[in-house]
Amino acid sequence: MDSAIYDRVFAALAHPARRQILITLHFEGGAMGAGQIARMFEHAWPMTTRHLRVLEEAGLVRHERQGRTRTYHLNPRHISLVWDWLGQMRPAGS
Amino acid sequence: MDSAIYDRVFAALAHPARRQILITLHFEGGAMGAGQIARMFEHAWPMTTRHLRVLEEAGLVRHERQGRTRTYHLNPRHISLVWDWLGQMRPAGS
DNA sequence: ACGATAATTATCTTTTCTGATAATTATGGG
DNA sequence: CCCATAATTATCAGAAAAGATAATTATCGT
DSSP states (O other): OOHHHHHHHHHHHTSHHHHHHHHHHHHTTSEEEHHHHHTTSSSOHHHHHHHHHHHHHTTSEEEEEETTEEEEEEOHHHHHHHHHHHHTTOSSOO | OOHHHHHHHHHHHTSHHHHHHHHHHHHTTSEEEHHHHHTTSSSOHHHHHHHHHHHHHTTSEEEEEETTEEEEEEOHHHHHHHHHHHHTTOSSOO
16 A cells, blocks of 8 residues: 555656666666666766666666666566556456 | 657556546446546546546547546556556566 | 766756646536 | 536646756776
8 A cells, every 4th residue: 555656666657768778777687887878868867867766766776886887777576566556457367 | 669659658657646547447347427536536626637638648548428427438458558568578477 | 196987966947747726618407 | 598517628836857067976097
């Protein structure tokens, strides 16, 4: 019943750049440097930093620093929250 | 590759009231009158009207009028877009 | 210590979203 | 026709999000 976490997760998924980050992270094996992520977009790096924070506050990614680079990791456990929510919408298979 | 529809769907899901509408519609068998939906919330009816329009523009619901009441229906085909998106995130089962 | 690189934080403007209230449209019943 | 009901449209103020730019922190190599 803690809907706050759902609020954050779905708010995080609302922006196309943030969804792109998750998908790309997935295809890169779940881990990428911040700069590598930022270079995917037209917008400037600080925007990406902010998107990453939104994703992290939603629990969808986490990060770890090694020297001056920060590596962001996908957090599959939280992606499953979305599956859970969707699951409410289909009691019998489809 | 038409990401515009994904943009609308995920933006629609970003608001808790709109997610609530979808869930409730589902449990009510997929159809409810606008007033019945509006009465679920603290906020005034015009807010609900707007939420319903956002959901409809995302293709998640549609409506039909009978007399002076409007009945909103869930559109399961569009809910599946979310499944599709999530599906990208897990190539092998889980 | 110095300069280059990686990344974040701060700040500001513009746009979009939310929520409230008032006005409007349209239908149904007497 | 008149009044009540169902619902939407219009409008406005405040909150939040997006995007750009500038400044800052921290680390690496020399």
